[in-house]
Amino acid sequence: MRHPTDGVLRRLLDEPAGVAEADRRHVADCDRCLAALAATREDAALVGAALTTEADVDVPAAWARLTAAASASAAPVRTPAPAPAPARSARRGRFGELVRRPATAALAFGVVLAGAGTAAANDWLPIFRTEEVAAIGLDSADLVALPDLEAYGDVVMTGDDDLRPVPDAETAEAESGLDVPEVAALPSGITGEPEYQVGGEVTATFTFDADRAARAAAAAGEALPTPPPGLDGAPVRLVAGPGVAQVWQSGSGAPGLIVGRAVAPSAFSSSGVPFETVRDYLLSLPGLPEDVAAQLRTFTADGSTLPLPVPSDFVTTTTEDVDGEPATVLATRDRTLAAVVWVEDGEVTVVAGALDTGEVLEVARGLR
């Protein structure tokens, strides 16, 4: 009979009763499988030991902390959220740090948007002048599997992508050069004044390196597709920002509503190689799943879309209209978080929060 798979051998270590009798008998009599089982056991033990951490907890104390926090977050709706302490504001640099602690269900959006921030728009997708945003259904495993461009050339970042708090909308407008969107009516449960954050313009320059890309391709067991003439050594400059955000705390002190706006990313090339050529070539590099590449090609065919990869296993997307512009609406499948994103006149705007899709759309459509 065929040798059981690695997965079956792994389960044999933990739950032998869950493994078919025939497989168990085979392994017992097969030197090759016994050797593989020993290696599996060794790896499992090593990783298990490396991950083990003392976790002796005081459950009653933790319960007291939780109930206090839950009560605080359930404060009457009319109670304005306390203004953030200056010290805390000063400590928060990046957007991500606005959040004092990670929130959970955030996990879904965390994946998308961590997706958007990292693998995301994955370093090279935003090389187009963005005119609209399109959501692409990707499995989250695909997102993290997208290739890192550093394997294919040099990446140099300049500018300041840190966000800094500013005291009011006027300052935010003066420093960002953007109109700060004004929310007409806050959704139920969101109260008080927002905190304003401003981020500067950032630039990244990617310079394709054929030798390095060839090594990366070889590591993936494939040959590097022939680069288009003129691409090797030619820098592509990506520019985005500045941006501005307004953040309303919810009763628990975590952000409950965020309205952000930034200059949409655009790209410049000094080599004369058309962006479409660069894009199509990058899409063909080994490591990118073909089905994903095919989706991306479709979405970027006109060179004017910022695809927003979305892990379809966590998030649903729909398209709505915000003041005549097509907008992408995202909602976690458990319906705890929603966001709407659109691009107008070269600026990308996002409204997101612990709200439902109707509420984020209402805020979005009511922006002045």
Add this chain to the structure above:
Amino acid sequence: MDLVRHPLPGAAVPANALALPAGVVPRIGGRDGVPVPDAPTRSALRPDLDVVFRREYRRVVSVAARVLGSRDSAEDVAQEVFLAFNRSSVPAGEAGGWLSVAAAHTALNLIRSGRRRASNEETAATAVPLAEPDVAEVVVTLEERSRVRAALARLPRKQAVALVLRHSGLSYAEVAAALDLSPGSVGTTVRRAESALREELTRHASSH
């Protein structure tokens, strides 16, 4: 392959703006335009929270601690996870898997976001191994623990979560249900993750 280290600005500004909801705490409320009166939804505690908390808290901390290597940080994550559960409509019967997956994702997000970068050394220094008879012969240095956690954050998310849940004591059936995998593929997923982490350790060991 490190997708986190150098987000490019194209991703940086709009994506950072988009990254904000990662911190948003969900609430129960009007869904799909159906308004829910404020008062009932804002009562402090779900009636079943106490039971679920006492049943699941240790395991939730354990899951987060395996990712973060620090009990204190893990307890912070557990608090956030239970607060979100309290606001959610997740049925109590599904709470165990939901909470464990949420703890794993939240902890992985923390590592991935780099917010813990500054305290990595402290994490490694405070990681205290449990005496586990089965693996007593396995010697893992603090540096290796730290490296394994960094590698964990680079794994495909599903592999990382499956690995952490399995090592936190969830059965194959529970991991399968929590991650929407077939029970048969849990072993494969966990094995791949362990193999990748083992390679990480071996690669470093051989380079010294």
